[in-house]
Amino acid sequence: MPKPLMHLGFDFSYSHMAGRWLMPGAWPGHVFPDIEMFEEMARIAERGLLDMLFSGDGTGVPDTWRGGRDAAVEWGVNWPRQDLNPIAVAMSRVTKHIGFGLTYSSTFMHPYYTARLMNSLDHITKGRIAMNLVTSTRRSDYANFGMNDLMDHGQRYDRMEEFVDVCRKLWDSVEPAAMVWDRATGRVGDPARVHDVHHRGTHFRVDGPLNTPPSPQGRPVLIQAGGSPRGIRASAYFVDHAFGGDMPLASQVRQRKAFDEALLAQGRDPSKVGILWQTPIVVAQTEREAVGRLDQLAAAYPDEAVGAYLSYNCGYDFSTLPQSFTIGELHADIIASQASPMGFLHDLSVRLGPESTLTRSDFFEHGRRDAVNYDTTLAGTPSQIADRLEEAFEATGSRGGFMLGHAASMPLDLIGIADLLVPELQRRGRFRTEYRFRTLRENLADS
Ligand SMILES: Cc1cc2nc3c(=O)[nH]c(=O)nc-3n(C[C@H](O)[C@H](O)[C@H](O)COP(=O)(O)O)c2cc1C
Known part of the structure; x- marks a missing residue:
């Protein structure tokens, strides 16, 4: 019987920041946000048949250290950043299959704007968009959205669930057959297939409908990374796939169990919902070279x-x-x-x-x-890393896979994944040998 397939994403959130941008093997001749870096990244990741490229996001500049932002600005700590949506568009224009995961905060954003944006991106990428929702925690982020303080942790998750409710209603407000485009009669749409939303909740009032045609996936693939009991409950409520933090195997097993119980409580089938575990890796031909790259990053930080x-x-x-x-x-x-x-x-x-x-x-x-994730990075040969991934995959129920990342040096580390690690996983029957489907949701469900 064939083994269940792993799914692999690559998180490029920090690849241009502190220390990393100067490492040997890092983009020669380019600095962030040169779009050619992102296009190249997308081509390499698609050569490796990865499921998606992903970035986290934050909307402020860190300003806690010494009570100000100078060190963050000077040394590139969680800054600079850009809104991810035009970057995903550019990457989608040089690829055909790979998906793009974008992060937005349900605490700051409005669901009408976000639902419409995701619909537009899903059209432009032909069904390759995922949205990672975060509740956000940092003062430097919320101070830009007119807030003196954050609502508490539980309320932020309540708002996230309502945010998703509104988005889903909006994505369903225009039926797939609503667009007519009939050249004979000139009719554009069918009014009977376009519906009000009329949402009246604690956080949002939205009438609807969404004023856009339904997108290839209907709605983006939904992801969320909450690790607290409330965060896991929110994931169980709405995600297609959850993100899991970078943690020891025993904690991953515990989180998978807690997530399965939360899914069952929602009447959902845990076998259908994967967790993508955040996994920093550096892969090279020899273990010495991989560990050397990590040492070099630690020294350069x-x-x-x-x-x-x-x-x-x-x-x-x-x-x-x-x-x-x-x-x-x-x-x-x-x-x-x-x-x-x-x-x-x-x-x-x-x-x-x-x-x-x-x-x-x-x-x-x-x-x-x-x-630099020194103690948690899997730094080694393709076969050493594949062993560890297989062990974690099986221990956590052989569903989902890994969000690889926190690279020491880009694009060198992504090239290592595409050209060294992926062939090793394919030899073990653990990874796809071609993209079999058109949309990100279908490719992520391919087992
Ligand atoms: C893989 C991964 C990616 C994350 N990305 C972001 C991000 O981009 N922005 C952010 O504000 N928080 C991010 N987080 C934090 C989570 O959204 C969440 O707040 C955290 O895991 C703590 O869970 P809790 O809120 O349930 O306590 C990420 C977490 C993980 C594990």
Whole structure:
């Protein structure tokens, strides 16, 4: 019996940022946002038959470290960024099959605008669009949308679900047979097949209909990455595929189980909904070369960028750290300041214990490893990486696959995926040898 196929995306979110843009093998002669970089990326990823290219997004410049944005601007920490939609359009014009995953915030955006945008992109790409919805957490993001504060975590997910409800109603408001384009009579549309939405909810009032023709996929492939119990429940409510964070295998197995239970509670079939696990990789002909690239990135990552990166992610200014402290003290201080102890600090506490004493320089050394994903990147030969992917795929129910990324150097790392890793997975019967379908949704469901 053939083995279930893995699905692979590639996350290019950070490939032009701190340290990475200067690595050997990084775009010679181009700097962000030269569209030729993106076109080249799309061609390479399609040569490797990947399911999709994806980018996360944020709408502010990190400004927590030293209470300002200077370090982020100077060293390229989560900046610069651009809206992803014109980039996806450009990439779609040089490819035929690969899909494009775009990230938007349901906390800031309006569902009418977003539903219409996704419809337009789905037309232009001929059915190759996915939308990743995020709730957003950062002050520098929400301060640009007239907010003094964020609604709380649970409310943001409530709004996300209502956002999706409105989008779905809008995508269904014009039936597939509504467009007539009859040259004999001159009739453009059939009014009986175009419907009001009349949504009256807690967050949105929308009359509808959407004023666009229905798109090839009808609606984009929907993705969401929430990892908290509320976030997982929201995923179970609406996603076609979930994103899973970069975490140890035992945590992935736990998250898959929690997600399956949430899907069942929604009356959905867990065997039909995959998780794409965020997986940083560097693949090379030899393990030495792959690990060497990661070491080179860690050495090239500027110190100030480490501070800006960590402070932004935790919402806490680590420039104020004393010379020496215990992890438990820092944890308590972060909680007292309403910042987020999750992620890096949580992992550090689990790994070293809350009683451990750190100096400032120990802390930033751990932070550097976190910023370049040093301890979680699969750096090795195609066969070493394929072994690890197979192990994780089987342990998490052989559904979905991996969102590869956090590359050390682009396009070199993507070329490694397309030309070294993919052939290895194909030899093992784990990856497609051709695109069999037209739309992203169909290709992602190909098993
Ligand atoms: C693969 C992946 C991609 C993500 N991309 C973004 C992003 O682009 N923008 C963003 O604000 N958050 C992003 N997140 C954060 C999630 O949306 C979510 O807030 C996080 O996983 C915590 O889950 P929770 O909100 O349920 O606590 C991403 C998370 C993962 C795992």
